[in-house]
Amino acid sequence: MAKVSMTQVKKAWRRTAPRRGYNFGFNLKNLRATKASITDWINGASKNNVGSRDGLTVAAYFPPLYLAHVNQQAAGIFRGVIGAQEIHWAAPGSHTSGVHAESIAADFGNVRGVLINHSEVIGEHGRTLEQAAGQLRRALDTSRNSAAFQYITLCVGEDRATYDRGTTASVRYVKNQVRTMLQLAGVTAEEMSQVGIAYEPRFAIQVGDKPGIPPSDAHIAKMGWECLRATAEIVGIKAMAQMFTLQYGGSMKGPENEGAPVQRFVGPKNLVSLDLYNGGLIGTAGKDPVTAGAILAEIVPVA
Numbered sequence: 001m002a003k004v005s006m007t008q009v010k011k012a013w014r015r016t017a018p019r020r021g022y023n024f025g026f027n028l029k030n031l032r033a034t035k036a037s038i039t040d041w042i043n044g045a046s047k048n049n050v051g052s053r054d055g056l057t058v059a060a061y062f063p064p065l066y067l068a069h070v071n072q073q074a075a076g077i078f079r080g081v082i083g084a085q086e087i088h089w090a091a092p093g094s095h096t097s098g099v100h101a102e103s104i105a106a107d108f109g110n111v112r113g114v115l116i117n118h119s120e121v122i123g124e125h126g127r128t129l130e131q132a133a134g135q136l137r138r139a140l141d142t143s144r145n146s147a148a149f150q151y152i153t154l155c156v157g158e159d160r161a162t163y164d165r166g167t168t169a170s171v172r173y174v175k176n177q178v179r180t181m182l183q184l185a186g187v188t189a190e191e192m193s194q195v196g197i198a199y200e201p202r203f204a205i206q207v208g209d210k211p212g213i214p215p216s217d218a219h220i221a222k223m224g225w226e227c228l229r230a231t232a233e234i235v236g237i238k239a240m241a242q243m244f245t246l247q248y249g250g251s252m253k254g255p256e257n258e259g260a261p262v263q264r265f266v267g268p269k270n271l272v273s274l275d276l277y278n279g280g281l282i283g284t285a286g287k288d289p290v291t292a293g294a295i296l297a298e299i300v301p302v303a
Helices: 006-015 035-047 064-073 101-107 119-124 129-143 160-164 167-185 189-194 217-235 261-265 289-299
Strands: 022-027 056-062 081-084 111-116 151-156 195-199 246-248 279-282
Touching: 006 217, 022 111, 022 246, 022 289, 035 056, 035 064, 035 289, 056 064, 056 111, 056 151, 056 289, 064 081, 064 101, 101 111, 101 129, 111 129, 129 151, 129 167, 129 189, 151 167, 160 167, 167 217, 189 195, 189 217, 195 217, 217 246, 279 289
Parallel strands: 022 056, 022 279, 056 081, 081 111, 111 151, 151 195, 195 246, 246 279
Antiparallel strands: none
């Protein structure tokens, strides 16, 4: 593992900032699992300009259960990247409760992205870093022979107990997640342009009607830079700078919520500017296409 200074990281990341633009993901795991709710979201997204445009890439991530219907409904309607919320970490075989990368690539031609290792999954539901690394490797290997998984986002983040122990504890925890996934997956420098990172502290994520509690501004900024440094330590400075996104996720709300992180960190008027976070990963707020459209219009107004 190479030793990398923060000065080197900031210089390389800022130098490549102009080509990245803004990159937003909507994690739609909270949609009702019905054809009607999926169709309503896709149609609502079209009406409210939830889609990619110049300077802005937008992805909608659906649980694999929804993909068959999404694959049919979204064609020609949703102007963005269709993604899978999860894939299995092993090659196809006699595994239960898992959808394989190869199956998605073969059956759902519109899928271009995937989320790996939601921070709450690895924290509360027994996911291991070895399994998360397996997910990453399956996605990268599958993308060699298909158009699927050109956008692979690694989700990392600490729990509240770790956060309460201080920033040093949080940095150690999250950097270990980043390093371990990249190293065990054997990610090469050439593959890094397909990979992004979403920092989503677990305690900041809204669960049902219970709102999350976002960390301080300084903490969010510090963790973003440390995620980049952890990446550079494994794949090198130049490869790290090829990542397509560094997103923040957790308590992301619509523009009417002036204190929400979307206004502070991932918009044109943010505190840390485009040279650090260039996007957000949004869950609960994104299931309403009107709110999703308002968030994106705040970032990159519709022409």
